[in-house]
Amino acid sequence: MTAAMLAEAWLAMGANRLRTLLTMLGMVIGVGAVILMLAIGQGTQRQVEASIASMGSNLFIVLSGSTTSGGLRMGSGATPTLTLTDAQAIEELPAVAAVAPSSPGTAQLVYGSNNWSTQVYGTTPAYLAVRDWKLAAGFPFTDSDLRSATRVALLGKTVVDNLFGGEDPVGKTIRIKNSPYVVLGTLAPKGQSLDGRDQDDTVIIPVTTAQRKLFGTQFAGTVRFIMVQAESGEAMPAVEKSMNELLRQRHRIREGTDNDFSVRNLTALANTAAETAQVMSLMLGAIASISLLVGGIGIMNIMLVSVTERTREIGIRMAIGARGEDILLQFLLEAIIISVIGCLIGVGLGVGGALLVSTLSGMAVVITVTSILLAFAVAAAIGIFFGWYPARKAAAMKPIDALRYQ
Amino acid sequence: MAELADAVIRIEHLFKEYATDAGPVPVLKDVSVSVASGEFVAVMGPSGSGKSTFMNILGCLDVATTGRYLLDGKDAGTLDGDELARLRNQVIGFVFQGFNLLPRATLEDNVALPLIYRGTPRGERLARAHEMLDKVGLGAYYRSRPNQISGGQQQRVAIARALVTRPRLILADEPTGNLDTATGREIMALFTELNRQDGITIVLVTHEPDIAGHAQRLVRLADGRVIYDGLVEHAQAHHLEKTL
Numbered sequence A: 001m002t003a004a005m006l007a008e009a010w011l012a013m014g015a016n017r018l019r020t021l022l023t024m025l026g027m028v029i030g031v032g033a034v035i036l037m038l039a040i041g042q043g044t045q046r047q048v049e050a051s052i053a054s055m056g057s058n059l060f061i062v063l064s065g066s067t068t069s070g071g072l073r074m075g076s077g078a079t080p081t082l083t084l085t086d087a088q089a090i091e092e093l094p095a096v097a098a099v100a101p102s103s104p105g106t107a108q109l110v111y112g113s114n115n116w117s118t119q120v121y122g123t124t125p126a127y128l129a130v131r132d133w134k135l136a137a138g139f140p141f142t143d144s145d146l147r148s149a150t151r152v153a154l155l156g157k158t159v160v161d162n163l164f165g166g167e168d169p170v171g172k173t174i175r176i177k178n179s180p181y182v183v184l185g186t187l188a189p190k191g192q193s194l195d196g197r198d199q200d201d202t203v204i205i206p207v208t209t210a211q212r213k214l215f216g217t218q219f220a221g222t223v224r225f226i227m228v229q230a231e232s233g234e235a236m237p238a239v240e241k242s243m244n245e246l247l248r249q250r251h252r253i254r255e256g257t258d259n260d261f262s263v264r265n266l267t268a269l270a271n272t273a274a275e276t277a278q279v280m281s282l283m284l285g286a287i288a289s290i291s292l293l294v295g296g297i298g299i300m301n302i303m304l305v306s307v308t309e310r311t312r313e314i315g316i317r318m319a320i321g322a323r324g325e326d327i328l329l330q331f332l333l334e335a336i337i338i339s340v341i342g343c344l345i346g347v348g349l350g351v352g353g354a355l356l357v358s359t360l361s362g363m364a365v366v367i368t369v370t371s372i373l374l375a376f377a378v379a380a381a382i383g384i385f386f387g388w389y390p391a392r393k394a395a396a397m398k399p400i401d402a403l404r405y406q
Numbered sequence B: 001m002a003e004l005a006d007a008v009i010r011i012e013h014l015f016k017e018y019a020t021d022a023g024p025v026p027v028l029k030d031v032s033v034s035v036a037s038g039e040f041v042a043v044m045g046p047s048g049s050g051k052s053t054f055m056n057i058l059g060c061l062d063v064a065t066t067g068r069y070l071l072d073g074k075d076a077g078t079l080d081g082d083e084l085a086r087l088r089n090q091v092i093g094f095v096f097q098g099f100n101l102l103p104r105a106t107l108e109d110n111v112a113l114p115l116i117y118r119g120t121p122r123g124e125r126l127a128r129a130h131e132m133l134d135k136v137g138l139g140a141y142y143r144s145r146p147n148q149i150s151g152g153q154q155q156r157v158a159i160a161r162a163l164v165t166r167p168r169l170i171l172a173d174e175p176t177g178n179l180d181t182a183t184g185r186e187i188m189a190l191f192t193e194l195n196r197q198d199g200i201t202i203v204l205v206t207h208e209p210d211i212a213g214h215a216q217r218l219v220r221l222a223d224g225r226v227i228y229d230g231l232v233e234h235a236q237a238h239h240l241e242k243t244l
């Protein structure tokens, strides 16, 4: 019975091929758009999540600066007001897991005939723990390197690639601003940061070396920022509060005066970014869904026309014994076939489009089985929903009226 | 006329009104007719006298305003849409003036169509369609389409379609109306054969006395009433009476 109905529906669709194809096109575009947009949205979301995971967890960054000098308020980090001893004091606070003071700067690196300009971070061994950063090869520097301000370095993957090509950098000596540094190890790749920077384009050296030998500074012992890791997410508000109190006290800031430092909750910022990405993803999906809806309305429109055109045929079928539900099923099947075939083609185009976008623009795309199954379910639902009314209309006709229809 | 116990059709005091903008229009006014199994009845009457209305009610395509209609012993007035559809599918075969074939389907698919609605498997459907097409002399045209054959052939296909469900009753509303005299006569020969050899009850509307002559019994309608119900042979005299 249903097989015969399917064959009949197929025949009816073939009778007006161009119209069937155009109706299908609405579904194709709708489903294609949904698949593509979901792929892009989820890709972005996944990328943001990866960046967040690569950042380290439960993180604060304490920036120095924001002082007022002669009526001018300087931006964060403009004047180095934080010191290594500030960092040590923060480490003593309850619920603080690790603290890594940092002095970044840009420097030219040379190895053999290659040179590369990159961000050099002077920091402490704790930095790797705070950022949850593993070594790909070699060893980290130690507290004794810190005390004696030795010229040692850990290289990020991008730096290794640009300076060494295929060579193993561990144990080699590179020159940073013309001074020799021994490469102790290389860092595992981390990929992009939330703001799109390449986190692997970096060199890490002891903070003391950076202060005394590489960048120099007019304020001895100061750092640009301190990264602080709390023991848990729940402890973060308490840590933030006690850090603020501690630093105000240490910097002798009077009641009612602005801080000469600022504390930022990186984890909260990251969560906001993740939420933004999620909202973006949902919005893309929602916009694409509108085209799917339009495709569905297209099906309904054509089915209504088709029911009117075929009124006489409906009458003939009823005269020879078709029940209302047979007629209903016939038109419903047509609508479902159109939407499901349209959906199949749409999935193909959407997936192809997503792959094209990712190869052309390097954008991350994620195509999940769930999104494809979802598209199918929605297409079938649209076929049933928008096919229902016209099919119902056909089935409800009185045999004699349908037969007499001119 | 018909033996009541064996009646395929039994109509008692049937009235039919059409609702129009200008109010209800009475079309059938107190029609009572019974048709026994195996009868061949011709229905005649002037245009607008209600012949098609009468046939549509017989065929369960339309319902009477008041009155009783028993088809094969079942009171059509008490049946719902699905049960009426089943009667149309299993008891009645329709033949229309305009053939009413599906233009896009092949002849075999057209003939097999009623069987779809009783769930017959495709192989059997086609076998029976072929059998019926052979019977009406169109064995060479299984896969042709309606627009590729003549009107007389199309009406034969329609008859094959009406026969494919092996109905007890065939209702034909001016089946020869669109055909020339010779072709009409061939179609009538086919009906006569179905009636005589297969014992199928036939009710047939026509305008032509020549066509009505193939039947045994004549029902003549005028202005929604039965003005004659008797043997065809006697009708000629009756007709003469009327015109005098």
Ligand SMILES: Nc1ncnc2c1ncn2[C@@H]1O[C@H](COP(=O)(O)OP(=O)(O)OP(=O)(O)O)[C@@H](O)[C@H]1O
Residues within 6 Å of the ligand: B018, B019, B020, B025, B027, B045, B046, B047, B048, B049, B050, B051, B052, B053, B054
């Ligand atoms: N759906 C309808 N609505 C209103 N009036 C109708 C309808 N169908 C038929 N009629 C009227 O009922 C009357 C009988 O119509 P019917 O078709 O039964 O006549 P007929 O005897 O078959 O005529 P013909 O020989 O021309 O086919 C006509 O006057 C017609 O105008």
Ligand SMILES: [Mg+2]
Residues within 6 Å of the ligand: B051, B052, B053
């Ligand atoms: Mg008529």
